[in-house]
Amino acid sequence: MKIDSSLNHLTPADPENQRTILVVDDEKNVRNYLSKLIEREGHKAVLCHDGSCGLEKLQNGGIDLLITDLRMPGMDGLELIEKVRMFDKEMDIIVITGFGTMEIFIEAMRLGACDFIIKPIERDQFLRAINRSFAKKSLTERLVARTQQLVQSEKMATVGVLSTGIAHEINNPNTFIRTNLQLMSEYIKRLKPRLEDINNAKNAESVRNIILTEFPQMINEALKGTDRIQKIVSGVKHYAYKSEGMLDEDVDIREVIAHAVSLVRAKLRQHITISESYLNLKEIKGDFSKLEQVFVNLLINAADAIEDKVKEMRALGDEGFKGLVDVSATIIEGDELNNEVTPDFLVLTFQDNGTGISKDKLTRVFDPFFTTKSVGVGTGLGLYICYEIIKQHGGAITVQSTKGEGTAFIIKLPVKGAAAETKKNAENNTPDHV
Ligand SMILES: Nc1ncnc2c1ncn2[C@@H]1O[C@H](COP(=O)(O)OP(=O)(O)OP(=O)(O)O)[C@@H](O)[C@H]1O
Ligand SMILES: [Mg+2]
Numbered sequence: 001m002k003i004d005s006s007l008n009h010l011t012p013a014d015p016e017n018q019r020t021i022l023v024v025d026d027e028k029n030v031r032n033y034l035s036k037l038i039e040r041e042g043h044k045a046v047l048c049h050d051g052s053c054g055l056e057k058l059q060n061g062g063i064d065l066l067i068t069d070l071r072m073p074g075m076d077g078l079e080l081i082e083k084v085r086m087f088d089k090e091m092d093i094i095v096i097t098g099f100g101t102m103e104i105f106i107e108a109m110r111l112g113a114c115d116f117i118i119k120p121i122e123r124d125q126f127l128r129a130i131n132r133s134f135a136k137k138s139l140t141e142r143l144v145a146r147t148q149q150l151v152q153s154e155k156m157a158t159v160g161v162l163s164t165g166i167a168h169e170i171n172n173p174n175t176f177i178r179t180n181l182q183l184m185s186e187y188i189k190r191l192k193p194r195l196e197d198i199n200n201a202k203n204a205e206s207v208r209n210i211i212l213t214e215f216p217q218m219i220n221e222a223l224k225g226t227d228r229i230q231k232i233v234s235g236v237k238h239y240a241y242k243s244e245g246m247l248d249e250d251v252d253i254r255e256v257i258a259h260a261v262s263l264v265r266a267k268l269r270q271h272i273t274i275s276e277s278y279l280n281l282k283e284i285k286g287d288f289s290k291l292e293q294v295f296v297n298l299l300i301n302a303a304d305a306i307e308d309k310v311k312e313m314r315a316l317g318d319e320g321f322k323g324l325v326d327v328s329a330t331i332i333e334g335d336e337l338n339n340e341v342t343p344d345f346l347v348l349t350f351q352d353n354g355t356g357i358s359k360d361k362l363t364r365v366f367d368p369f370f371t372t373k374s375v376g377v378g379t380g381l382g383l384y385i386c387y388e389i390i391k392q393h394g395g396a397i398t399v400q401s402t403k404g405e406g407t408a409f410i411i412k413l414p415v416k417g418a419a420a421e422t423k424k425n426a427e428n429n430t431p432d433h434v
Pocket of ligand 2: 382383
């Protein structure tokens with residue numbers, strides 16, 4: 001989007017930058033004047049004479065910016081802002097105010113207005129205000145798009161890290177499929193002379209045994225191998241799949257953990273045991289693929305910390321150290337306390353007995369690009385992305401760690417998903433813009 005530095009405003013909008021602005025004012029000449037300014041800038045104006053009309057237009061959607069007068073007969077500007085904020089927390093709202101209405105103006109800002117224009121309205125003042133709003137909106141949109149890109153590229157980087165392990169994992173079952181097929185072909189060679197003399201009772205018995213007992217066992221083993229490969233491939237496909245950010249799938253958390261574990265299995269195998277415990281589980285609302293990305297990150301971090309611990313212990317002459325990662329999940333049922341209903345939560349912990357994290361680093365682990373791994377090994381984005389994904393789900397992720405003993409990541413997710421949290425916030429009506 002182009003910015004005209006003299007006025008700090010967008011040059012007349014080409015169609016892709018065109019926005020729709022709703023003007024709510026009871027004075028016809030103000031509406032007409034603003035409508036002209038808006039259209040001259042290449043945007044579209046929608047006009048309303050009071051709050052109820054404005055509310056209806058906003059509910060129908062398609063409005064990018066609301067400009068409203070405060071004093072109007074019928075539904076006034078304050079009531080309109082209050083009602084809009086109940087269903088739209090993001091809408092930019094500019095209020096039109098006179099010098100004599102400071103108290104109402106402050107109330108409007110408290111309710112969620114973002115900017116103001118003072119009457120009598122001057123062209124430059126007005127254009128600056130709307131262009132500030134659009135520049136902010138376009139920055140936010142770019143930030144959201146950038147975060148999505150970051151999530152996807154971190155995911156792809158993890159697929160890269162995992163690929164050596166995955167190749168190894170696929171090689172194993174492939175070896176036993178191949179061995180069983182080779183064996184079957186050997187047996188078929190041996191069957192031939194026996195089939196030619198099938199009247200011999202000993203030959204008949206041996207053929208029978210090979211066809212009815214040995215072959216089914218070999219076929220079974222080979223099928224298990226193909227199953228294993230299919231699972232690994234579908235795991236990678238699932239993981240690499242670019243989620244559209246919908247957070248309303250019914251998600252079975254056990255299944256997500258199983259997917260994540262099978263993806264990192266190769267890295268976890270040598271000295272590491274992974275145990276899972278589940279209590280009182282039910283499906284939650286969320287995004288399978290994004291949650292899987294979180295769990296894969298946490299498991300890889302745990303595996304790395306254990307590898308480091310194994311090296312430390314070996315240097316001290318202890319060869320027998322066993323790494324443990326314990327994953328547990330439980331639902332904490334909601335409660336009714338003092339008439340306030342708290343929703344059901346899923347609590348997940350990923351606990352390892354790796355190196356642990358020193359106190360000075362503990363506060364930085366969720367920062368983007370914070371890593372203690374060597375260049376080219378860690379990007380330092382893993383936990384930042386986990387934090388963002390859990391936040392998008394309306395949840396929280398925290399860490400507890402003791403240097404030398406191990407680390408636990410604790411995730412709290414609303415069972416009903418991010419929507420439940422949004423609704424709760426709307427009910428509490430705590431504006432973000434005070
Ligand atoms: N389970 C853990 N045990 C010990 N240290 C950990 C653990 N998890 C994270 N850390 C520390 O937090 C840092 C940041 O982790 P994060 O996952 O964000 O990045 P990374 O693992 O270094 O790189 P990547 O972007 O590849 O994930 C790690 O470098 C490590 O020092
Ligand atoms: Mg990591």
